[in-house]
Amino acid sequence: MSAVVARVQHGRIQLDESTDLPDGTVVHLYIVDQGDELDDEERQALDDALEDAARSVALGETIAAEDVLRMLDADG
Incomplete structure (x- = not known):
């Protein structure tokens, strides 16, 4: 399928x-769902x-997920 x-x-x-498909x-x-209703400016920001x-x-500027969860829990 193409x-x-x-x-x-x-x-x-x-x-x-x-297309090179024959007649008939x-x-x-x-229909492909576009998934959102962002305007051009919002799409560019994303x-x-x-x-x-x-x-x-x-x-390598990341934070481990368990550290993020710990921070969220502390704010909780």
């Missing part, structure tokens, strides 16, 4: 790329935060 990207334009599904080929479409976190992990 995946292609398509968009709805004027109520019709339009592929973003050409039946394809099944599954992407930036994830990149910062990945850099911190790569540099």
Whole structure:
């Protein structure tokens, strides 16, 4: 199974790329849930935060989970 990207334009599904499927080929479409309702600014902020976190992990700037749980319990 392969995946292609398509968009709805004027109520019709339009592929973003050409296909070599023969005429008459039946394809099944599954709508992909985008998962959130972030606007462009919120999406960029999330992407930036994830990149910062990945850099911190790569540099070894992490805290063990048990230490975090201990700190949360102390605040409790």
